[in-house]
Amino acid sequence: MWTEEAGATAEAQESGIRNKSSSFSQIPVVGVVTEDDEAQGVFKPMDLNRVIKLLEETDKDGLEEKQLKFVKKLVRCYQNGLPLRDLAQIFKILNLCAGKIKNQPHFIESAYDIIKLCGLPFLKKKVSDEITYAEDTANSIALLGDLMKIPSSELRIQICYQQASSSYKIQMAEVGGLAKTMVQSMTLLENQLVEKLWVLKVLQHLSTSEVNCTIMMKAQAASGICTHLNDPDPSGQLLFRSSEILWNLLEKSSKEEVIQQLSNLECLLALKEVFKNLFMRGFSHYDRQLRNDILVITTIIAQNPEAPMIECGFTKDLILFATFNEVKSQNLLVKGLKLSNSYEDFELKKLLFNVIVILCKDLPTVQLLIDGKVILALFTYVKKPEKQKIIDWSAAQYEELQLHAIATLSSVAPLLIEEYMSCQGNARVLAFLEWCESEDPFFSHGNSFHGTGGRGNKFAQMRYSLRLLRAMVYLEDETVNKDLCEKGTIQQMIGIFKNIISKPNEKEEAIVLEIQSDILLILSGLCENHIQRKEIFGTEGVDIVLHVMKTDPRKLQSGLGYNVLLFSTLDSIWCCILGCYPSEDYFLEKEGIFLLLDLLALNQKKFCNLILGIMVEFCDNPKTAAHVNAWQGKKDQTAASLLIKLWRKEEKELGVKRDKNRKIIDFENLPGLSAEDFVTLCIIHRYLDFKIQATHKQRELANKSWENFLARTSNAKTLKKAKRLQEKAIEASRHHKRPQNAIFHQTDIKGLNTTVPSGGVVTVESTPARLVGGPLADTDIALKKLPIRGGALQRVKAVKIVDTPKKSIPT
Incomplete structure (x- = not known):
């Protein structure tokens, strides 16, 4: 039996x-x-x-x-x-x-x-x-x-x-x-x-x-079960059934709790020995399949940062197994070993690339990646395919491994900048991009996850190469970026962009848009805060920016990626055009301000702050005002009316209340506050009073002296009274106290409806919002003139972000 x-x-x-x-x-x-x-x-x-x-x-x-x-x-x-x-x-x-x-x-x-x-x-x-x-x-x-x-x-x-x-x-x-x-x-x-x-x-x-x-x-x-994987078993049933059970437990119960159970030294040592034995001595179809299953289970465990992968020596072995084909090793574990082009070995190679991405998230792994020459091994795939050298893998297999290797580099290379540079990483990637753009006949299979949308073209190779460059540029490492610029990356990126838009491809539209977005982000990262690089960007760069801004607004709702491309484009205006006067003038001459206002008129909240910030910066250029005043939207809308409309929309969203005379009310009547909250609110209130009064005072001194103003005013007595009340309010605010007779007085000065408290609050309806605050008072744009770099998309210098743009770009 x-x-x-x-x-x-x-x-x-x-x-x-x-x-x-x-x-x-x-x-x-x-x-x-x-x-x-x-x-x-x-x-x-x-x-x-x-x-x-x-x-x-x-x-x-x-x-x-x-x-x-x-x-x-x-x-x-x-x-x-x-x-x-x-x-x-x-x-x-x-x-x-x-x-x-x-x-x-x-x-x-x-x-x-x-x-x-x-x-x-x-x-x-x-x-x-x-x-x-x-x-x-x-x-x-x-x-x-x-x-x-x-x-x-x-x-x-x-x-x-x-x-x-x-x-x-x-x-x-x-x-x-x-x-x-x-x-x-x-x-x-x-x-x-x-x-x-x-x-x-x-x-x-x-x-x-x-x-x-x-x-x-x-x-x-x-x-x-895991700790007994290596128990003696001539039949081979113990390992087979045990791996099946582990799979089912991961799939059908709490994955996190199962991973926690397996994240100990004893379990990982058992898995390591099983995998090593199957890798070195497993030759049957069944052994190879079981080996791959064990590697997938290991990869899942490695996602737990508490798993002692390094301590048990598993990380070092996995790095060796992943790279021994590309980087010759004298290690006895791989001496004489060679992978075949069988389906199981091909899957194994991809799984090993994948586990490297998982392992590199644990920073102590970095030294092991350096010792294992992982960057050099991965870069062996970043080159034009050479048929005579593709012996082990079929053309389709090699293409898939090539894309997988480049994707892996995007995660690993930013952690190993010195190794990347010593391998001439920038030169290799730029040369590969040249081949991607060339007319060299190449039939791409496009039959894998990474090859999606790349059948019969080189879009997949270009897509992943640009992702790698983007990851490196956004490290803000000047050695990397300077080297890229010296190798003509700015001109090359502009050339690729122009070449792409000259040959529309609706079939692969989503991937083309992603490529365009990444090119603009790379250019932004290179040109930011560098006038000379902005000059290299020049009029050709401005032309590709204007091209995107002329996109049919209806496409923004297509879900293909036009929104992301537009954000990248606006970002490139910040980094590549603003601050470079020839480029600014050319942007104005080509009606760039009109295009910005057209985008603003779309009334899409996700773009408004960014566009307004750009507009503020452009207003430093004396030629901008004429363009703003000349713009007309639908139904002859002017820029002024558009901005006022945006202000009202913002007030409505913030829930700002006004009385019958359109004055802002209810600064103070806030529900759900404790006694301590009211004390804090009072401190805030007095501070704002002081700042408002101080702003009034500065404005008056900047224009004319108060006495000269009174001399030209028929209602001098009323204004003197207002001045005394104002000074009294400022003095009270300085000492954090409100006069006992802090009642509001209504004064009508030549039709100027002014509400003046004898205490600390002055609300003047006709006073410009930049002085008294308002619904936008708590935003960066309202408080001070800042580029968007200091506002919605501020770049954080102290943080290195890998593989993803440093700007928050919604999809």
Whole structure:
């Protein structure tokens, strides 16, 4: 029985089939017994209570022989299957037999025979029996797990042989918690391989259920199974079944908790040894597939920063295995090894690239990446494909590995700047981009994740190369950026952009837009704060910016990436045009301000702050005002009316309230504040009073003296009074106190409706918002004249961001 069931055939191993349901799944859930069947004796009645009472008796002559005789009679009676209605009593009899085994070994055979009956379908007389006797069935099946404690190899194997043979029994096993007792029984079978393999087979079947996987996970099944992966096993079944169970636990229970169980030194050492052995000595299809499965499980564990991957030496080995083909190594682990172009080895290579990306997120790994010459190994793929040298991989395989390698570089290279530069990284990438743009005949297969949209063209290669350059440029490392500029990167990027827009490609529009966005971001990173580089950007650069700004606004809603491209374009105006007067003038001459105002008129909130910031900066150029005043939108809208409309929209969104005279009200009546909150609010209030009054004072001094102003005003007396109140309010604000008579007075000065408090608040409706604040008072643009670099898309100098732009660009 063992050789037929537990020792799975070599043919099944070779095919790598994961038979999660097993051939037992074809067995019916329960057998339905008809009246004819009953007439034939299937439900032949037997007094089970009498058998139970007999087995409970002790100390009588000839009792054991009589008890064994009745149990054999029971087995013959139920030779066609156990009825659901009798299951509870039959399992009570089984439990009594099991209890006698220690002192009366003959009862092993009786228990064995009863357990064997469990392999037959359970019988029901009524359709409702499954529901009626569900609890009895679940408790009975759960009892089998407890019987694993009996130190009988034959009995344990028979128990395992019966389990999970039907969906109904698996369902009942869930209810009864059989999975837990089976996991716990593993500790009793340390040196008993045959029984252990049978238990693993049971757990493999049980782990096809999410409920059972959760039960097993809570019983620490993952760590318990993983630590024994290297136990001696000539059959190869232990590793196969164990990996299947680990897979199911990761897929069907809490992935985080399973990873936590496996993130210890003992488990990782076991996985490391298994992977190393399979990598070096696994030659069959089955071995290679199992090796890849172990690597995927390891990759999942490596995502946990607390996993001791470096401490157990696994990281170092994985880096060696990932690079030994490209960088020759004298390490004995890889001496004489060579990967084939089989599907399993090809998948292995991609998995190794992927695990490097995961491992590099742990900074202590950096030195191991340097020692392993990972950058050099990856750069062997960043070149024009040479047919005569592509021996190990097919053309399609090599292309996929090439794209995967470049994508891996985007994550690793920013961490290893010195290695990147010593490998002439910039020169290699720029030369590869030249080939991407060339007319060199090349048939791209585009049949992988990284090759999406690149079939028959070089867009995929260009896309990932630009991502790599973008990641390096946004490190803001002057050595890298200076080297790029000296190699003509600015001119090359502009040339690629112009070439792309000269050959529209609607089929691959999304990828083309991504390429254009990355080019503009690279140019922004290179030109920011460098006048000479902005001059190199020049009129050709301005032309590509204007080209994007002329895009049909309806495309912004297409979801293809026009929004991202527009953000990149506006960013390039900041970094590549503003501050360079010839470029600014050319932008104005080409009606760039008109295009900015057209975009502003679209009233899309995500663009407004950025455009307004650019407009403020352009206003430093004396030629800008004429363009702003000359602009006309739909229905002859002017720039002034557009800005006022935006202001009102902002007020509405902020919930600013006004009274019947249109004055802003309710600065103070805020709900839900404690006494301490009101004290803090009072401090804020007084500080704002002081700042407002000080601003008024500065403005008056900057224009004319107060006395000269009074001399030309007919209502001098009223203004003198206002001045005294103002000075009193300033003085009170300085000392953090409000006069006791802080009441509001309404004064009408030549039609100027002014509300002046005798205390600390002055709200003048006609005073410019930049002086008194308003709905935009808490924004960077309202507070001071700043480029967008100091506002919505401020670049944080102290933080290095890898692989992603340093600006928050919504998609």
